[in-house]
Amino acid sequence: MIGDTLLLRVDAATAIAPTLRHLRLVAADGGKLPPASAGAHVQLSLKAAARTHRNAYSLVSRPGARDAYEIIVRRVEASRGGSAFIHEQLAVGDTVEAAWPGNLFPPVRTARHQLMVAGGIGITPFLSYLAEFGLSGASHALHVCCRPDEREVFAPWLPEGANVDFHWDADGHRLDIPALLAAQQAGTHLYVCGPAAMNDAVIAAARDAGWPDSHVHCEHFGTALSGGEAFRAFLARSGIEVSVGEDESLLEAIERAGVAAPCLCRGGACGVCATPLLEGDAEHRDHFLSPTERESGRLIMPCVSRARSGRLVLDL
Amino acid sequence: MMISDIKSRPIYRDLAPEPTASGHLLVVEGETLTPALLAAFASAFGPVAPRLHIWLVGGPQDVGAHPGRLWRLGSLADVEDSLSCASRGFGIGDRLYVSGTEPFLWRVAEAAGHVGFASGQIQLHHAGSLRRRVWCTHCHSITDDVTTHIADCAGCGRHLLVRDHFSRRLGAFMGVMVDAEAPGQVPAREEVFA
Amino acid sequence: MTLAFKPDETFRGDYTYRNSDAAILRFPFPFPEDRYMYSVNIEPHTRSGPTDVFRRPFDVDEHYIAECRDKAITLERDPSRCQALPHMMLAQWDTLELLMESLAADYPAHFALIKEGDDFGSRWTWINRPLGIEQSFIFGNPDTLPCEPFEYITRQAQGDFAICDQRDNNLFMDAGMVTSQADWSLAFDVGMSFMEWHGPVPLAHQAGVFERALKFLLMLRLGQPMRRLNWTMTINPRLDTSPESYPEWGPDRASLTPDNIGRKLHLRVELQTLWRLPRSNAILFPIRCYLASLDELARVPKWGARLHRVLSTLPPELVDYKGLTRFLPTALDWLAAHDDGRELPIGIEPGIATLTPR
Numbered sequence: 001m002i003g004d005t006l007l008l009r010v011d012a013a014t015a016i017a018p019t020l021r022h023l024r025l026v027a028a029d030g031g032k033l034p035p036a037s038a039g040a041h042v043q044l045s046l047k048a049a050a051r052t053h054r055n056a057y058s059l060v061s062r063p064g065a066r067d068a069y070e071i072i073v074r075r076v077e078a079s080r081g082g083s084a085f086i087h088e089q090l091a092v093g094d095t096v097e098a099a100w101p102g103n104l105f106p107p108v109r110t111a112r113h114q115l116m117v118a119g120g121i122g123i124t125p126f127l128s129y130l131a132e133f134g135l136s137g138a139s140h141a142l143h144v145c146c147r148p149d150e151r152e153v154f155a156p157w158l159p160e161g162a163n164v165d166f167h168w169d170a171d172g173h174r175l176d177i178p179a180l181l182a183a184q185q186a187g188t189h190l191y192v193c194g195p196a197a198m199n200d201a202v203i204a205a206a207r208d209a210g211w212p213d214s215h216v217h218c219e220h221f222g223t224a225l226s227g228g229e230a231f232r233a234f235l236a237r238s239g240i241e242v243s244v245g246e247d248e249s250l251l252e253a254i255e256r257a258g259v260a261a262p263c264l265c266r267g268g269a270c271g272v273c274a275t276p277l278l279e280g281d282a283e284h285r286d287h288f289l290s291p292t293e294r295e296s297g298r299l300i301m302p303c304v305s306r307a308r309s310g311r312l313v314l315d316l
Numbered sequence: 317m318m319i320s321d322i323k324s325r326p327i328y329r330d331l332a333p334e335p336t337a338s339g340h341l342l343v344v345e346g347e348t349l350t351p352a353l354l355a356a357f358a359s360a361f362g363p364v365a366p367r368l369h370i371w372l373v374g375g376p377q378d379v380g381a382h383p384g385r386l387w388r389l390g391s392l393a394d395v396e397d398s399l400s401c402a403s404r405g406f407g408i409g410d411r412l413y414v415s416g417t418e419p420f421l422w423r424v425a426e427a428a429g430h431v432g433f434a435s436g437q438i439q440l441h442h443a444g445s446l447r448r449r450v451w452c453t454h455c456h457s458i459t460d461d462v463t464t465h466i467a468d469c470a471g472c473g474r475h476l477l478v479r480d481h482f483s484r485r486l487g488a489f490m491g492v493m494v495d496a497e498a499p500g501q502v503p504a505r506e507e508v509f510a
Numbered sequence: 511m512t513l514a515f516k517p518d519e520t521f522r523g524d525y526t527y528r529n530s531d532a533a534i535l536r537f538p539f540p541f542p543e544d545r546y547m548y549s550v551n552i553e554p555h556t557r558s559g560p561t562d563v564f565r566r567p568f569d570v571d572e573h574y575i576a577e578c579r580d581k582a583i584t585l586e587r588d589p590s591r592c593q594a595l596p597h598m599m600l601a602q603w604d605t606l607e608l609l610m611e612s613l614a615a616d617y618p619a620h621f622a623l624i625k626e627g628d629d630f631g632s633r634w635t636w637i638n639r640p641l642g643i644e645q646s647f648i649f650g651n652p653d654t655l656p657c658e659p660f661e662y663i664t665r666q667a668q669g670d671f672a673i674c675d676q677r678d679n680n681l682f683m684d685a686g687m688v689t690s691q692a693d694w695s696l697a698f699d700v701g702m703s704f705m706e707w708h709g710p711v712p713l714a715h716q717a718g719v720f721e722r723a724l725k726f727l728l729m730l731r732l733g734q735p736m737r738r739l740n741w742t743m744t745i746n747p748r749l750d751t752s753p754e755s756y757p758e759w760g761p762d763r764a765s766l767t768p769d770n771i772g773r774k775l776h777l778r779v780e781l782q783t784l785w786r787l788p789r790s791n792a793i794l795f796p797i798r799c800y801l802a803s804l805d806e807l808a809r810v811p812k813w814g815a816r817l818h819r820v821l822s823t824l825p826p827e828l829v830d831y832k833g834l835t836r837f838l839p840t841a842l843d844w845l846a847a848h849d850d851g852r853e854l855p856i857g858i859e860p861g862i863a864t865l866t867p868r
Contacts, residue, residue, distance in 0.1 A: 001608060001788070002556065002567065003733045032628060034733060035607075035788040064789045066628040100733040106791040108677045109597035112432050135630065135650075136600075182338070186406040187432025210337035210409030212436030214678040271729055323720075324702065324709030453695050453753040456590065474757070481710050485701045492753055496760030497836065 001034060006098045008044075011068060013092055017153045019075040020121065021087050022060075024068050028095050032066040036101035038132040039125045039219075042069050045097040048085045051256055054263060055082035058124040058219075059101065060157065062131045069101075072157075074121040104270055105193070105219040107132065112187030114140040117175070117202055119194020120147075123154055125219055126193065130162040143167060145175050145198065177202055181209045193219035228283070231307035235259055235316045236278055250302035250312075259316060261302065268304035275300055280312035322480040328421075328442040331357070331413045333364045338409035340368045342384070343395060343424050345416025346375015348444030353415070358383050371395060373420075392420065396427040406431060415441040419449040419460065422487025446509040450478050451488040458488060464505040466494055475502045478509075512619050515640055517575040522583070527747035527801065531865045533572055534806050536562035537813075538779050539858045540739040544819040546828075552726070555737035555783045560859040563781060567612040567735065568667065569798060570620070575640050577668045577690075577749065584689040584750045585665070590697040591752070592661045594673070594685035601673045601685065602660035603630075603650060604787035605794055609663045610636055625649075638666055660685055669781075669798035672696075674704070674727075676791060681727060683707050684792075690749035690799045692742045692778060693756070693833065711831070730793060732786040740780040740797075742832045743841075747776055747801045766837045771844050772805040775837065777817065804844060809868070810860040814848030821845065 008025040016022050025042075027033050036042070036059050043056040061070040076083045090096070105125050107114060114133060116126045126142050133140045142164045144154065151166045158164055167175035181190070181202075190211065192202040199218050206216045233250060234241050235257070244253040251273060254261045263273040268286030277300040284294045286301035293299055300312065333340055342361065349372070361368050361383045368384025373395055379386065389395055399406075406412075412433055414424045421440045428438055450459045450467055457471025462478060469476050469491065476491030483490070495501050519527045529537070538561060555567070563569045585591055594602055614623040622637040630650025637644050643666070647654040655662045664671045664687035672688070674681035681704040688696040699707045704724045711720075730736065744751055745762035766774060778801055785794040808814035821834075821842055829835055855861065 001611065001733060001785075002735060004731075035628070036732075037787075037789050037791040040791075062629075064629060100731065101788075102731060103791045106676070109600070109675070109790075110677065132600075182407075182409065184408045185432060186408050186410060186434070186437065188408045208336060210334065210407075210411070212408075212434045214434055214436045215408060271725075322709040324706040451698060453698065454755075454757060456697060456754075479710070481698070482706075483698050483702065484706070486698070490695070490698055490753075493757050493760070496757045497763050499761065 003034070004100055006033065006100060008069065008096050008098050010090060010092050010094045010096065013090065016072065017150070020072055020153065021075070022070065022072050023086070023090070024070050025096065025098070026068045033069060034100055035064040035066055036061075036069070036128075037103050038063045038107055038128040039105040040101040040103040040128070041105075041125075042071065042101050043099040044082075046082050046085045046090070048081050048089070050081065053082035053085060054266070056102075056266065058105075058128070060124050060127040063128050069098075072121065072124055102270075105191070105217065107138075107191070108189045108215075108217070109136075109138075111189040111215075112139065113185060113189070114138055115180075115184060115188050115190045116140065116142040117177070117180075117190070117192045117194070117198075118142065118144045118146075119192075119198040120145070120150065122192075122194035122198075122219070123157075124193075126191070127157050129191070130159050130164075134159045134161060141165070143175055143180065145194065148173075177205045178209065181205050181211065189215050189217065191217045191219070228306045231309075231311065233280075233307070233312040233314060235314055237316055244306070249304060250300075250306060254302060254314075254316065261316060263303055266303045268301050271301070273301055273303050275302055276315035278313040278315050280310060281308040282306070282312065283308040322482070324482045325480050326440070326482065326484065328440050331360055331415065331439050331441045333361055333368075333413070334411055335363060336409075337364070337411040338367065338407050340364050340384070340411050340413065341371065341406075342368060342413045342415070343371045344373065344375075344414075345420040345444065346372050348416050348420075349375050349379075350443075351380075353443055354380065354382060357415075371398065373416075392423050395424055399424075399427045399431050402431070406433065408432075408437075410437065412438045413441070414438065415443050417444045417447060418442060419447070419487055422449075422484060426485065426487060448478060448509050449486075449488040450476060450491040451483065451486050452476055452491050454493060458486070459491070463507055463509045465508045466503065466505045467491065513570065513572055513574065513617075513640075515575045516572050517579075519573065519576045521576070521580040521747055521749045525746045525748070527573070527576070529802055529806050530572060531809075534802060534809060534865060535860050535863075536571075537802050537807070537860075538563045538739055538781050538800055539777075539807070539810075539813050539816075539860070540741045540779050541816050541820045542856055542858050544816060544854060545823045546820045546825070552723075552736050552738045552784075555735040560857060563800065564737070566616045567783075568609060568616070568796065569781070570613065570617055570668065574668055578641060578666060580749050581665060581689045584752075588752075588754055591689050591754075592664070592687045593696060593700050594658060594660050595675075595701060598660075598673060598675065598685040598790075598792070599652070599658075601675070601787055601790035601792040601794070602652075602658060604789050604792065605671065605673065606659040606663040607649070607789075608785065608787070608794065609667055610634075613667075641666060661687065667796075669796055672795040672797070673787070674793040674795060676728060676793060679728060680704055681724065681793060688752070691752055691797070692740075692744075692780065692799075693751055693753055695753045697754075727784060727793060730784055730786045732788055735783050735785045737781060737783045740782055742778050743834055744776045744778040744801065745774055745837075747803070749799060749801075751778075763833065763836045766840055768840055768844060771837070771840050772808070773803055775841055776801045776803050777807055804841070808845075808848045809865045810862060811848070812854055812861045814845060815850065815852070816854055818842065818845035818849040819854075 007028040009028040011026045012024040014022045041056040046053040057071040073086045075087045145167045148168045238259050242253045242257045271288040282300045283306045285304040365383035370386045373389045448462045450462045452469040455472035459470040474493045477494040479490045481490040610623045613621040620639050624635040626633045632649050634649045635646045670688045673685040675684040686696040781798045
């Protein structure tokens with residue numbers, strides 16, 4: 001089990017809702033895929049006309065599956081390309097390059113109870129959790145906050161016997177997050193995956209209720225705020241000056257300029273894109289660098305972090 | 317003896333209740349409770365006193381003024397029973413504070429782990445004697461109340477050098493036969509963990 | 511690859527373990543330079559390397575049968591050498607799958623794995639010809655094996671194995687099969703965090719080595735295993751140098767003389783690899799032990815001379831930590847005769863293709 005890239009073929013593509021497309025991906029050579037763990041993702045290299053998008057998607061296939069990887073992709077309204085490409089251009093039979101699966105959001109198996117809170121399409125990592133908990137018999141509860149019409153979209157993906165509650169924005173149906181969190185026993189682990197505002201609200205409520213940080217987990221995929229004021233960055237080794245627009249990340253601007261930058265989660269969590277910062281004042285938005293590393297001003301995570309002011313010079 | 321280069325050696329601090337926690341349980345080894353320590357607890361736990369329970373294990377009959385509700389327990393075994401029998405269980409927002417000798421701290425912490433407490437929910441404060449619990453690497457027996465740097469194993473009788481390497485799970489230090497390489501050459505014992 | 515096993519050699523009692531010429535030439539000699547340097551020295555565990563031992567995910571050599579038997583003896587005397595905490599069952603199956611698939615792919619003459627499916631619930635049949643085992647079982651169902659899956663497969667593999675659970679930005683040693691260790695106790699260390707189980711190692715903590723290593727390991731990727739070498743010295747070719755059995759092997763340290771040191775003193779090299787496990791997201795840490803006597807090593811002129819120079823430059827803390835204090839001067843005297851002072855090329859490969867017959 002040694003390798004880094006996979007060539008996948010789109011075996012099936014289905015619109016399960018107007019904005020949701022389900023893909024079944026198999027090994028292009030007809031072989032077996034590496035197994036993956038609950039909460040794992042696969043990063044696809046989507047070769048659109050303007051540039052290659054490297055987007056990571058949670059696997060919704062059962063953990064350990066080796067015949068196919070399945071993902072559900074939401075068409076992002078202000079799509080920066082990846083999800084639009086999958087919805088509009090990718091067709092059955094096409095091949096896609098992918099990295100071997102990774103996992104930045106694994107369940108903690110010492111937990112006495114697994115409490116999951118999903119917002120909309122944020123349900124995807126929990127589908128593989130539920131499959132694992134079904135096999136292991138782990139005590140669990142999933143709370144899904146979504147629009148009422150999304151219930152029927154997600155329901156077929158839930159394993160039989162899974163403990164799932166749906167909540168939506170109507171009297172008697174809203175999820176009372178503080179009440180839910182206050183009622184949990186010692187040994188419970190909390191996982192949240194949804195829009196940034198919801199993630200933040202759940203994490204804040206957990207802090208207020210005295211939860212230890214070690215028991216609160218958030219999937220940061222693509223949820224980190226990447227836009228902000230426009231700024232310029234100079235890539236010292238490449239000798240290229242790039243301008244970073246208000247609604248794009250530094251990493252995206254670097255990629256647009258044709259410079260290969262290592263990356264994985266694109267959400268400031270994994271640390272893969274950490275780049276030496278030679279000059280400039282960074283606004284750190286990642287979850288990876290330690291406070292000391294931030295203070296030293298010598299490293300930046302271009303997938304989420306930006307310039308506080310003026311211009312950055314990167315060793316890239 | 318509380319500070320060591322060996323990184324498995326825990327560092328103990330003064331207890332500092334976390335105001336956001338829902339319930340606070342302070343477990344105190346009675347024989348180590350001094351008036352000064354009680355005063356320190358009263359001042360530290362004052363702000364959370366309405367949500368504080370104190371379990372006093374053995375020790376003085378007359379405690380005097382204290383914050384929160386005080387319960388008396390006879391022994392460590394009672395603490396272990398009470399933790400596992402607490403009727404509504406413990407919440408994820410609760411905090412446990414333990415004060416006493418090192419073997420006491422870790423037996424309570426271990427029992428708390430069994431009922432779901434995370435290490436981030438537990439604070440440990442050392443008080444009283446430095447005596448150690450020693451785990452024999454050769455026969456895996458535990459020897460309690462060790463105050464010298466070389467001790468006789470209660471299980472196999474070997475002379476054990478007490479190392480600083482510490483196991484939280486066992487609440488014990490590692491003991492290794494001191495004269496394995498040259499049988500009979502046992503250095504003089506020094507009282508170092510009084 | 512067909513191996514000529516030496517099933518009767520022993521790692522205790524009469525210590526009949528010896529390396530063939532081929533085994534000496536493929537030895538993972540750990541010193542690329544004349545000076546001792548402590549470093550994390552970690553590199554990708556690809557199917558290549560300076561000697562043959564590096565070239566397969568899990569190396570099997572001529573000592574396979576004898577080592578598995580020695581492991582069984584150690585386990586019978588002390589079952590606590592194999593432990594797995596309850597939440598590690600998924601990682602146990604990961605380990606079994608990785609080892610069975612690797613061994614069957616790399617040594618088809620000796621091992622075979624027949625699967626009726628890849629998912630939990632599938633019937634698998636495992637054939638281990640050197641040990642005469644054929645076992646059908648249901649992948650994912652521990653009741654269909656004679657013991658738990660981690661113990662089952664690691665009893666059939668050379669070297670030690672630890673599994674680290676990853677949680678709370680840390681690694682916890684929550685399972686292990688440890689019968690050929692360099693003086694650390696699984697029964698004491700099981701459940702410890704990364705910093706705790708490395709607690710007794712001198713110097714490296716101050717240098718920040720473990721902080722960097724931990725951060726690196728937390729990001730270890732599936733499909734991209736890493737490796738490093740570690741070393742110490744052992745008197746007699748003894749695999750079980752555990753603290754548990756220290757009363758048995760401790761006195762050996764005082765038994766070395768200028769006449770017997772070439773035969774009795776062994777360089778003990780651990781080829782440590784690190785694997786992200788696919789289904790559990792845990793990290794498998796195999797520690798494969800290779801032993802070669804000074805006599806055997808000195809038959810490679812580059813290694814005899816280099817070992818002399820490296821041991822001459824060891825910091826005193828490491829001499830103590832590795833337990834070399836009693837016999838280091840005797841070893842240096844012996845090795846000096848094999849060091850003519852000439853310049854040695856950088857790197858750990860032997861630099862010769864055959865050994866001069868003795």
